[in-house]
Amino acid sequence: MSDTMFTVPLDRPPAAQTLDVHIDGVGLLGPGLSNWEQAQAVLRGDAPHDAQRTVLPVPQILPAAERRRATAVIKLTLASGLEAVAHAGLHAADLATVFTSSGGDGRNCHEICAALAGSDRLLSPTRFHNSVHNAASGYWGIATGAMAPCAVLCAFDASFAAGLLEALVQVALLRQPVLLLAYDTHYPEPLHRVRPIPDSFGVALVLAPQAGPRSLARLSLDPTAPFTELPADTLSDATLEALRCAIPAARALPLLRALARREAAHIVLDNQPGQQLALQLTPC
Amino acid sequence: MPSPTARPIPLLRLSHSTTTTCLGAGLDAQLQALRSARSGLAPCAFDIVDLPTWIGEVAGVDAVRLPEPLLDFDCRNNRLAELALQQDGFADAVQAAIARHGAQRIGLFLGTSTSGILQTEQAYRTLDAHGALPPTLHYEQTHNTFSLGAYVRARFGLRGPCSVVSSACSSSAKVFASAQRMFAAGLIDCALVGGVDSLCLTTLYGFNSLELLSATACRPFDATRNGLSIGEAGAFVLLERAATAPVADDVLLLGVGESSDAYHMSSPHPDGLGARIAMQQALDQAGLQAADIDYINLHGTATPSNDAAEGRAVGALFGAGAPCSSTKGATGHTLGAAGGVEAVFCLLALRHGFMPAGVGTTALDPAIAAAAPLDYLLATRTPHTGRHAPSAAAPRRVLSNSFGFGGTNCSLVLARGDALHPVSGMGR
Numbered sequence: 202m203s204d205t206m207f208t209v210p211l212d213r214p215p216a217a218q219t220l221d222v223h224i225d226g227v228g229l230l231g232p233g234l235s236n237w238e239q240a241q242a243v244l245r246g247d248a249p250h251d252a253q254r255t256v257l258p259v260p261q262i263l264p265a266a267e268r269r270r271a272t273a274v275i276k277l278t279l280a281s282g283l284e285a286v287a288h289a290g291l292h293a294a295d296l297a298t299v300f301t302s303s304g305g306d307g308r309n310c311h312e313i314c315a316a317l318a319g320s321d322r323l324l325s326p327t328r329f330h331n332s333v334h335n336a337a338s339g340y341w342g343i344a345t346g347a348m349a350p351c352a353v354l355c356a357f358d359a360s361f362a363a364g365l366l367e368a369l370v371q372v373a374l375l376r377q378p379v380l381l382l383a384y385d386t387h388y389p390e391p392l393h394r395v396r397p398i399p400d401s402f403g404v405a406l407v408l409a410p411q412a413g414p415r416s417l418a419r420l421s422l423d424p425t426a427p428f429t430e431l432p433a434d435t436l437s438d439a440t441l442e443a444l445r446c447a448i449p450a451a452r453a454l455p456l457l458r459a460l461a462r463r464e465a466a467h468i469v470l471d472n473q474p475g476q477q478l479a480l481q482l483t484p485c
Numbered sequence: 486m487p488s489p490t491a492r493p494i495p496l497l498r499l500s501h502s503t504t505t506t507c508l509g510a511g512l513d514a515q516l517q518a519l520r521s522a523r524s525g526l527a528p529c530a531f532d533i534v535d536l537p538t539w540i541g542e543v544a545g546v547d548a549v550r551l552p553e554p555l556l557d558f559d560c561r562n563n564r565l566a567e568l569a570l571q572q573d574g575f576a577d578a579v580q581a582a583i584a585r586h587g588a589q590r591i592g593l594f595l596g597t598s599t600s601g602i603l604q605t606e607q608a609y610r611t612l613d614a615h616g617a618l619p620p621t622l623h624y625e626q627t628h629n630t631f632s633l634g635a636y637v638r639a640r641f642g643l644r645g646p647c648s649v650v651s652s653a654c655s656s657s658a659k660v661f662a663s664a665q666r667m668f669a670a671g672l673i674d675c676a677l678v679g680g681v682d683s684l685c686l687t688t689l690y691g692f693n694s695l696e697l698l699s700a701t702a703c704r705p706f707d708a709t710r711n712g713l714s715i716g717e718a719g720a721f722v723l724l725e726r727a728a729t730a731p732v733a734d735d736v737l738l739l740g741v742g743e744s745s746d747a748y749h750m751s752s753p754h755p756d757g758l759g760a761r762i763a764m765q766q767a768l769d770q771a772g773l774q775a776a777d778i779d780y781i782n783l784h785g786t787a788t789p790s791n792d793a794a795e796g797r798a799v800g801a802l803f804g805a806g807a808p809c810s811s812t813k814g815a816t817g818h819t820l821g822a823a824g825g826v827e828a829v830f831c832l833l834a835l836r837h838g839f840m841p842a843g844v845g846t847t848a849l850d851p852a853i854a855a856a857a858p859l860d861y862l863l864a865t866r867t868p869h870t871g872r873h874a875p876s877a878a879a880p881r882r883v884l885s886n887s888f889g890f891g892g893t894n895c896s897l898v899l900a901r902g903d904a905l906h907p908v909s910g911m912g913r
Contacts, residue, residue: 217671267750304629305651310602317686318609322535329691330750330890333598334630334651339891342747348759350743351893352663353652355630363648367663370670374492391617392605395624424671427646428589473638473647 217424220373223416223485224460226289226407228281231255231451232400232444236284243441244454244461252440255401262344270327271340273386273401274306278337279344281403282382289378289407290415293345296380296407297371300338301354301364303449304396306331307388314392337384360385361404361452362472368408369422378409383450402448404457416485418460422478429479433471456482494770495668497738498727499899501578503569504720504829506816507541511572516833519841522864524815526702526714526845531684532603538698541716541817542684543568551636558636560601560627562683566636569681569719579641582675582723589644592673594663595634596656596680597649598821598889601627603685633681645673651821653889654784655743656680657720658824661897662741664724679721680825688715688820695751703787703818705811705843706796706861708850710787716817720825722832731902736832739773739882739898739905742766746892752790753888757798760784760886763894764802767884771898775803778898779880780840782827784888785811786818787845793853795886800857808878810862814845824887824895831883831899838879 227237233252234240242248257276260268262283271279278300286293309331316324330336335353342351352371356363361383368381384403388396409416434455436442445454452471459466459482468480503511507525508518518525529540549564570576582591604627608618626632634649646667650656657680664676692698692715699712727737743766746759753760768775781803784795792811799809812830819826834840842864849861881904885897 220670301648303631310605313687313691314602314605314609317606317690318612322686322690324687324690324694326694326751329687329694332687332691333653333890335653335889335891335893336750338652338745338893339750342745342892343749346747348745348747348762350662351652351745352659353650353893354648355634355651356648357625357629357631357635359647360631363646366646366672367648367666370666370672374666374669391609391612392624395618395622396629427672428644476644 220369220422220424222369222372222408222410222420223412224406224418224420225378225409225413225415226285227460228284228405229457230277230281231402237288241461244458250438250440252444257401260344263340267340267343272306272309272331274337274384275340277384277386277401277403278341278382281405282341282380285405285407286380288415291378291407294347296347296378297349298338298341298347298351298380298382299354299364299368299371300335300351301360301383303357303360303385304355305334306336307386307392307396307398311389311392358449359472360449362470362478366427366478372408372410376410378407381406381408383453385448385450399447402450404450404453412485418485419483421481427478428472428476429469430475431469431477433477434469492669494665496727497665497668497724498731499722499736499738499832500725501575501723502721502829502832503573503575504718504826505543505569505572506718506819506826507543507716508815510568512833515830516837518815519812519830519833520839522842522844524702524844526817532686534686534689536689536693536698537700539702539714540684541714543717552640555636555639557623558626558632560604562597562601562633562681563636565683565717565719566633566681569721575721578723579677583641586674588642590674591643591645592664592667592676593634593638593643593645593647594660594676594678595637595649596660596821596824597630597633597651597682598653598656599682599685599687600630600632602687603683604628606686637677643677652893653891654820654823655887655889655893655895656821656824658828658887658895658897659743661738662743662895665738665741676724677721678724680822681719682819682821683717684715697788699787702845703814704845705785705787705813706792706849706853707846708852710789710792713786713788714817716819718816718819718822718826720822720829722825722828731905733901733903734836735902736835737900737902739900740767740771742770742896744894746894748892751890753794755794757794759892759894760795760798760888761801763896764798764884764886767896767898773882773898776806777882778803778807778884780834780883781807781809782831782883782885783809783811784886785813787813796853796857796859800859805858805860808840808860808862810841810843812841814843827885827887828897828899831885834880834883835899835901840878840880
């Protein structure tokens with residue numbers, strides 16, 4: 202046996218082990234939620250949720266040329282991702298990433314479709330390269346120097362759950378920390394009518410294989426029963442629940458609430474219709 | 486490198502596959518075209534596009550009808566998916582896999598870059614007096630990036646983990662990595678992977694804005710290359726755990742490597758650094774060395790920068806030791822479907838014992854050859870190479886490259902069932 206990763210080929214699966222990861226850092230940016238520190242007080246019920254529009258900071262980490270071209274998805278992922286990495290005490294350049302979004306950059310898409318419906322159909326090169334679903338991850342690499350693998354996913358309204366599952370699997374399998382970034386931004390008219398996402402919401406989680414001094418909680422999933430027909434957890438605060446329903450990335454809020462409250466909890470998150478993601482959260 | 490406690494990656498078999506490209510529908514059409522070095526590219530007459538370029542358009546997509554309960558999904562991308570699923574008994578193979586494993590134990594991981602955006606592009610031409618989109622536009626089922634996954638999931642009633650990977654032109658190579666991990670984590674016993682991308686104005690006018698479209702059929706790795714030809718395609722593969730003793734003709738997924746360039750949004754690292762990392766990691770996971778690879782299906786888009794960078798990366802790792810070619814001169818660049826299409830081309834090469842020629846290329850660019858000696862397989866014998874293709878040499882282990890915008894790289898290593906043990910002396 203050499204150092205290859207294969208075992209003897211199996212036509213039968215090995216006994217499945219629970220997938221355990223540790224949440225070592227959180228980044229959050231959304232309506233009335235300006236960072237994880239402030240959001241924890243809101244999610245614990247210690248501070249009111251004042252649902253002002255999301256403020257997207259200018260990403261100083263980008264070179265000037267890229268900074269000028271940075272769209273909302275890029276600002277959102279850099280802000281939330283770097284916050285999570287800082288909390289975890291890690292270097293962004295070292296981390297594999299999972300990016301997940303329910304549809305990418307609605308503003309950019311609108312501008313392209315409008316231009317293509319015009320008489321000359323001229324697009325700008327920047328508009329085009331910002332149109333790819335992995336635009337945010339491309340800028341993340343340029344900003345942080347991370348050359349590690351990056352998975353870029355979409356599962357419509359199930360995008361947070363799909364990204365979380367991919368990240369859980371990567372951490373449990375490769376025994377290395379992974380940064381998960383889930384994000385959605387505002388869709389302007391006329392797209393808004395068919396995709397009514399009202400504002401930007403981004404959440405980033407650093408997931409680590411082992412408990413460390415920064416670990417907030419252990420998150421576990423049974424690979425033989427990852428899904429449940431039980432309804433997804435909801436939030437008692439009306440504005441937070443409205444946010445959870447309105448922006449797909451905010452389907453993460455029940456998990457973030459339990460994390461903010463340091464609660465041990467079964468968590469059920471929206472995934473595909475009738476097939477929710479079932480998790481166990483245990484504070485460290 | 487993974488730590489010693491990392492879970493083992495199971496050895497997977499490509500138990501059923503199909504692809505539909507501008508070369509035709511299904512495996513036989515691909516095989517005949519690849520063996521005769523035929524191109525499916527033709528001057529662009531798609532929709533209202535007025536660009537002087539060549540494209541790889543799939544015949545018969547407009548005539549495809551989706552199953553009645555799924556008509557909300559109707560768009561060019563899902564029609565192309567359906568056309569591809571109907572070839573080679575693939576849909577029946579999926580049903581048989583469901584019967585074998587259960588719908589909840591089959592993962593679905595598909596790649597696309599633009600999905601059904603053509604629906605919205607066309608809808609923007611018919612906005613009403615208030616600027617509203619027509620009510621016939623089903624955004625979720627057609628335009629949304631996930632609509633391809635939603636369509637295939639609904640069509641077969643799949644209930645396992647499910648996502649669309651959309652990392653531009655590496656998308657449907659990276660789905661093999663997602664599937665491999667889900668197997669290893671114990672979440673699935675079978676995976677339906679692949680990719681579908683269809684012609685649309687966003688990519689045609691977008692690549693035109695970057696001055697990356699060729700005015701003729703593309704010429705990968707040729708000194709006269711001046712850009713790509715856009716194609717469209719669908720490719721699907723069923724992955725299952727390999728038997729303890731694979732059959733000789735089995736095609737196995739031995740390794741996947743992934744990396745990010747962290748360099749530029751629309752240009753590769755000039756030395757192909759990220760590409761080289763992805764290829765090396767695929768070899769490492771396969772437990773192989775460069776000398777074990779018999780053929781490389783290059784990303785080979787025919788843009789000046791991609792081919793120069795990829796040539797350097799391949800040359801640095803493999804030298805002139807591995808025959809290589811790009812099949813994009815035959816199919817065009819099928820973007821998010823390219824990784825899946827070319828994985829299936831590699832399967833055909835392994836199963837039928839041939840190496841596809843680099844259609845459209847007259848001679849390897851001397852500038853690339855000077856930086857990195859490559860054994861590029863030409864469709865015609867030339868003074869520059871002792872080989873001619875389609876080659877009679879039967880490859881046993883092959884590597885396929887897929888790189889994309891945003892600096893995303895993925896390489897796959899596939900091998901025949903009778904070629905599990907490398908020749909380089911590294912026993913497994």
